[in-house]
Amino acid sequence: MRHRPVKARTPRSHWVLMGAMTLALASMLLLGGILDHQVGGEGTGGPHRPLGAVGVPPEMAAGGPVVDTRSGSQRSLSAQPGKVALTFDDGPDPRWTPEVLAVLARHHVPATFFLIGAHVAQYPGLVHDEVRAGDEVGVHTFTHADLATEPAWRRDLEFSQTQSAIAGAAGVSTPLLRPPYSSEPDALDRLDWAALQDAGKHGYLVVLTDRDSEDWRRDGVQKIVDNAVAPVVESSAAAAAPPTAAAGTAPSAKPGTAPSAKAGTSLSAAAGTLPTAAADTVPSPAAGTPPPGFVLMLHDGGGDRSQTVAALDRLIPALQARGYTFATVSAAVGAPSPMVPAGTGARWKGEALIGAVEVSGFVVHWLGWAVLAAGVVAGARILILLVAARRHKKRRAAPWGPPVRRPVSVIVPAYNEEAGIRATVESLSASRHPIEIIVVDDGSTDRTAAVVEELIARRRLGLPPLRLIRKPNGGKPSALNAGAAAARGDLLVMMDGDTVFEPETIAWLVQPFADPSVGAVSGNAKVGNRQGILGRWQHIEYVVGFNLERRMYDLAGCMPTVPGAVGAFRREALTRVGGVSDDTLAEDTDLTMAVIRDGWRAVYEERAVAWTEAPTSLRQFWRQRYRWCYGTLQAMWKHRSSVLRGGAEGRLGRRGLTYMFLFQVLMPLLAPVVDVLAVYGLVFDNAARVGAVWLAFLAVQALMAFYAFRLDGERATALWTLPLQQVVYRQLMYLVVIHSLVTAVVGTRLRWQRMQRYGSLGTPAAGQQHV
The missing domain is CATH 3.20.20.370 (Glycoside hydrolase/deacetylase)
Structure with a gap:
């Protein structure tokens, strides 16, 4: 895998399969809706007497x-x-x-x-x-x-x-x-x-x-x-007497009516x-x-x-x-x-219709149960996340042990990071913890290395040591391994070239290593460029989704991902698992799972805050999440055997992987079904009831978001976009998951897709909010 820019070419088979599945689902639901909600024997049709009988012979x-x-x-x-x-x-x-x-x-x-x-x-x-x-x-x-x-x-x-x-x-x-x-x-x-x-x-x-x-x-x-x-x-005798009308005519039995057809005649x-x-x-x-x-x-x-x-x-x-x-x-x-x-053709057509109705009935019936089950599971997830977040907050109030003050090596892999590398290095230079900074230029074609060399040339006394390693392009895992090999410290902090740290971030990030069982630490990644609506949506996702889940994973002992934006590893743990692997596109998830399977703990330190640059366009966003999701699926498949193991491996497999499978694979697959069924309910069922359910769901989401923002010390002003996020952003996310799964099923090998950097982040002061 290389950090080369790749023109996004989605295999046509992906979209054909996705389109066919969507069309089939919509057709079955439409047929089911017609059968279940527009068919009745006691409706409100005819007669239309206000129109009168004018025009009827x-x-x-x-x-x-x-x-x-x-x-x-x-x-x-x-x-x-x-x-x-x-x-x-x-x-x-x-x-x-x-x-x-x-x-x-x-x-x-x-x-x-x-x-x-x-x-x-x-x-x-x-x-x-x-x-x-x-x-x-x-x-x-x-x-x-x-x-x-x-x-x-x-x-x-x-x-x-x-x-x-x-x-x-x-x-x-x-x-x-x-x-x-x-x-x-x-x-x-x-x-x-x-x-x-x-x-x-x-x-x-x-x-x-x-x-x-x-x-x-x-x-x-x-x-x-x-x-x-x-x-x-x-x-009466008259009624019993034979008719006396002229041939071809007959008086009507009802006065003033015309004669009806002769009894016994053919149609x-x-x-x-x-x-x-x-x-x-x-x-x-x-x-x-x-x-x-x-x-x-x-x-x-x-x-x-x-x-x-x-x-x-x-x-x-x-x-x-x-x-x-x-x-x-x-x-x-x-x-x-x-x-x-x-005729034969008519019978075949009728049998096909009957078959379609049977399939539609089966699908609609079981989809209804699946959505109900998904709703129950989603409600249980929300409750678990909230309870876990509260317990985690109380637990992390206690110190990890004796303060960790030994020097730390910070590794910054960089490929074409000219726009943001200066802010990254300057933020690290302001760290209040003793560190050395190692920037690994992975064959950049822009001025990334030149910018770092300028910073080295102007380095003042008292600033952390800064080194530049230049190597041919080999991908992020190889850049991280090169930096680890050159590092002097036994605690290694890894970060992205588009990320900035607060002065206290590293100090907080390495404190969990006071516990000798801890092999990896996840920091608290936040979106720095949150001005636009897409930025606000990602900001909500980071605070509500990623960080709440990391608190739960920490308590459950099954942290699956130490993010590449802000993570730390014990050198011994990194060495024992063979360094950073390039087997998947989610090298951070793959590495974290490997560390846990080796017997180490991976924990979350919410006070170790890092600010990262999020995608600013839908195209960039799609490419980033597509890579993340596909890489996560690769990592889950690679470490699937942990489900059957004991100890830390078993916790990762039976808790972490099961949770990821439920809420990062199955639930996104059901999400479009939920939305389609919501539209189905609005069209064919009780629109008021469907609307009330949706508003109740939104209210629960809003309460969870408020709590998560409060835990993270964030202002809740961005939450005004939450309702729109539910009808736009969420759909983008489940489409990414579906697209990634189809890619895996089709067997396409996805290459690295790099995000365009704009250098929108500055060097933050301690506790600074990027808004």
């Missing part, structure tokens, strides 16, 4: 319940005398449809089921059972949409998707359609009529109703039976010539005239249908006692069944 409004507008025709058909067509809407339902089918089978009665396509896709076996039992099926749209108010493209989609689902479930195609929210023909208005005409253009025969059982009201079993079974009246026949009796009364069977046929509307889905099932078991015998026989809609009007076998 009178003969259609007063005609039979079967409306045929195909091929430009306008005619209606009625059930034959003595025939009842039981129709059920809003199914199939996994609970109520099997009970309805059981009642029908017990009485040997067929029926016609008008199916919601989404439910068909969810429960295809029930549709297959209906067709196998000899029942008829029809379309009730895919989502129970009010066709009268939907645009033409939506109607077409509702029809086609429902047909596909039926073809995939039962292998048949049907031209029967019942629009949601429809009732008797005389309830049609001009919007309904326009929708019926459009359905006719799509080849559909619309089935309305003569009687509505109103079982959707759930007024009780007896009320449903009363609505379905009309009272018996004695027929393609012309309007009939026989009269039909009124549907609200039934003549006595003793009169010798068959009772008037009718289409009865019931429901097997869309809510609790227990009353419907109970009423069905009573009304069938009641109607049979009145002389009625039961038939499907097509048989009731005297036509052959219009259902035909679906």
Whole structure:
């Protein structure tokens, strides 16, 4: 690995895979949202009576319940005398449809089921059972949409998707359609009529109703039976006499209505010539005239249908006692069944739709549980961090042991650090602890070495010794190893060339070495250039994320990273692990894990403050975090065997690596799911509830941030950007993690990507705040 500037070239396969995954997730959630939140049997559609019945042909409004507008025709058909067509809407339902089918089978009665396509896709076996039992099926749209108010493209989609689902479930195609929210023909208005005409253009025969059982009201079993079974009246001689109208015409059973289709004609026949009796009364069977046929509307889905099932078991015998026989809609009007076998292509398309619905349901269900689990884990993490931070604060109030005053070697690896190296060296020169400064120029192509040489030439008496080592470019690990080899001290402080120390930083940083078990010490890195919104976001992340976690890691004995910006190592520990390795791009994490696995402790000293220059552009930020994340994944994989070991290794593996895997890998992977599900909830669910949950989460984050800022002695003015950070910065971070994981899966070798330096940091005084 070299410190050469590398033009960022992201392999196209990364973005293709990420885009495909995102599209697949969005599609499944969209389908799940439509199925779960836009499908219902008792919505708020039609009728549209304020518009009036203007535009509806009178003969259609007063005609039979079967409306045929195909091929430009306008005619209606009625059930034959003595025939009842039981129709059920809003199914199939996994609970109520099997009970309805059981009642029908017990009485040997067929029926016609008008199916919601989404439910068909969810429960295809029930549709297959209906067709196998000899029942008829029809379309009730895919989502129970009010066709009268939907645009033409939506109607077409509702029809086609429902047909596909039926073809995939039962292998048949049907031209029967019942629009949601429809009732008797005389309830049609001009919007309904326009929708019926459009359905006719799509080849559909619309089935309305003569009687509505109103079982959707759930007024009780007896009320449903009363609505379905009309009272018996004695027929007069006139009612029993044959019609006297001229051939080809017939008086309507309802005053002022147009004649309906002739009983017994096929669906393609012309309007009939026989009269039909009124549907609200039934003549006595003793009169010798068959009772008037009718289409009865019931429901097997869309809510609790227990009353419907109970009423069905009573009304069938009641109607049979009145002389009625039961038939499907097509048989009731005297036509052959219009259902035909679906083509192979239609069946495949339907099976694909059913498969997609099954996958969507599975994904949405388990994602919901995963998000719930993630929320619980995230809440537990916040609680653990806060408790650990408080305990760590109290523990670190006690001294580590006798003061450590022996000289320290400070190693500064530098590659093209001309902009900031002067401030770095000058800040070290102000240190109140005895040190030597070693700048290792790793083959810089700018004036980094020249700047250091100028500082050496002007070195005054009393300042710490300053040495420059020049070497060919070999990468940061080799530069650190070169500096360690040249260092005189047994305590080595390592820092970046874009970082400045406070005068007391090194003194605080080396005090933990009073404990002979300590092999590495992490300092408190802070963002120095925090003027812009990106700088403030990184400032919040450093204080709330990195430093709170380091306190917890310290207490748990599993510190995974001593940051390259401000860290110290015992020479003995560094030598025993073979120096700084170049196996990963996160050399600081790799080195820290190796030191812990060798039996040393790594601790956190919050008073050892260092100011670092953070990226100032999104491009630079992305490249830095991409390298960090990819390198961390490499280090975790390299040291994965520590999970199965005992002692310090086991603490690192089972505590540190497990925590990192949960919150640096899994949680970022779930983060986009959480955001997508939040949008999903806003669109398909209770927006107020989703908003309240998000605000509660933000409030918890804000409280944790305030506490972390207080612990670090920081002003909380930057926290005004916290809400925006949750909807922008957090998404950038999880995209970085996803990108890094995809890079690892694809097998791409990521090279070192250096950040552009601007030299925005000055030499701080003790306790100075960089704002």
